[in-house]
Amino acid sequence: MSNIKDYKDVWVFAEQRGGVITPVVLELLGEGKKLAEEAGSKLCAVLMGENVKEMSDTLIAHGADKVYTADSPLLKNYTTDGYTSMMTEMIEAYKPEIVLYGATHIGRAFAPRVAARVNTGLTADCTKLEIDPEDKKLKQTRPAFGGNLMATIICPDSRPQMSTVRPGVMEKAEMDSTRKGEVISVDVKLAESDIRTKILEIVKSKKELVSLTDAEVIVSGGKGLGDPSGFELLKDLADSMGGVVGASRAAVDAGWIDHSNQVGQTGTTVKPKIYVACGISGAIQHVAGMHEADTIIAINKNPSAPIFELSDYGIVGDLYEVVPMMIDAFSAIE
The missing domain is CATH 3.40.50.620 (HUPs)
Known part of the structure; x- marks a missing residue:
């Protein structure tokens, strides 16, 4: 030895x-x-x-x-x-x-x-x-x-x-x-x-997989979106900010979005410049994956949501009213 x-x-x-x-x-x-x-x-x-x-x-x-x-x-x-x-x-x-x-x-x-x-x-x-x-x-x-x-x-x-x-x-x-x-x-x-296994074929997913690790801007959605169609709105916001879409485990488990978008302890740990949390309560498992973001913006109807304790900017309101205004504002920036 x-x-x-x-x-x-x-x-x-x-x-x-x-x-x-x-x-x-x-x-x-x-x-x-x-x-x-x-x-x-x-x-x-x-x-x-x-x-x-x-x-x-x-x-x-x-x-x-x-x-x-x-x-x-x-x-x-x-x-x-x-x-x-x-x-x-x-x-x-x-x-x-x-x-x-x-x-x-x-x-x-x-x-x-x-x-x-x-x-x-x-x-x-x-x-x-x-x-x-x-x-x-x-x-x-x-x-x-x-x-x-x-x-x-x-x-x-x-x-x-x-x-x-x-x-x-x-x-x-x-x-x-x-x-x-x-x-x-x-x-x-x-x-x-x-080698006991034999690779017969490598099939790459046709889904639009995201690279959360390298993203400087991430717009994430949770169960607060209400249904999977909400992610279309978040994609528009992410596009206007030059970012990508993330999600909480709850949204992924509900089948609303692919696991490759998941941020958190059982997903991807991220460190973007801007992290926008939409309809995410702020469970510890999610926070563990995004708390090192430079700037955290939270949008939630519940003023007592734990995510506000972590955020740099908190907006108490309906994300379906707030996000379109944000899209208009970012889209107007040349």
């Missing part, structure tokens, strides 16, 4: 889909750089897929000192077996001290399996990471008990220290195209027989 002192460096799993680095990776690189500097180690990215080496330049430009690439046709599309086996081999070979994953569908699927194979812990859905100045342990903070308190978790006896991090809560790393880094090609020993 390896000694804890044998482990060094901060790793970021550089998730890519179809040759495009996912936005959360840039957030992880930004946070990982801070952690690496505090821990006195290097920031490294792990890139898996087919013909992925060209993406290494993007990762280096955003702060990575090293990029480990695992290139194989067997890694072109995500499979739990393939990614888990590859990441496990790399951790055992190079011994990182910290490994960060985005809390995406892929990160949530295989990070726990990697943790089990390398016999370490995993803290899920982290919203804050910091290095303990006394002993350099990673302090991992995440919401607990429905977001009513924040729990800080440490992994003192096992390495690597691993976390999945919610998209939209960390600052993205700035790009510096002059940066230089090292690219390390990892030998891929996977065989087709190692």
Whole structure:
């Protein structure tokens, strides 16, 4: 068994889909750089897929000192077996001290399996990471008990220290195209027989899926809309403000709008410049996903709605009267 002192460096799993680095990776690189500097180690990215080496330049430009690439046709599309086996081999070979994953569908699927194979812990859905100045342990903070308190978790006896991090809560790393880094090609020993699942076809949704994580303006609706047609009005407001439409879990559960629009603890954590909450009461699960917005505007008939305690601007009134006036006002701005 390896000694804890044998482990060094901060790793970021550089998730890519179809040759495009996912936005959360840039957030992880930004946070990982801070952690690496505090821990006195290097920031490294792990890139898996087919013909992925060209993406290494993007990762280096955003702060990575090293990029480990695992290139194989067997890694072109995500499979739990393939990614888990590859990441496990790399951790055992190079011994990182910290490994960060985005809390995406892929990160949530295989990070726990990697943790089990390398016999370490995993803290899920982290919203804050910091290095303990006394002993350099990673302090991992995440919401607990429905977001009513924040729990800080440490992994003192096992390495690597691993976390999945919610998209939209960390600052993205700035790009510096002059940066230089090292690219390390990892030998891929996977065989087709190692992967128990076979991808027959990838079908992309024809629905208009939104990118809540990157949006600067989000207009969200809740059960206070009364019926799903209210989201058409909110889309008009979002368009006039240059934003996208979000929703509360209650609206999603009612079948009024797709889950990709959901903001909250069980949806997407967002950090826009402006967040407009229409007909949303302000349940803690929703607030946990949007409370870091720069400016929050709430529209609700109920003057006692909890959302008003959080908002910067509160409008007590019928959203079907207020929103059209807002659309007219924003549309008049050239």
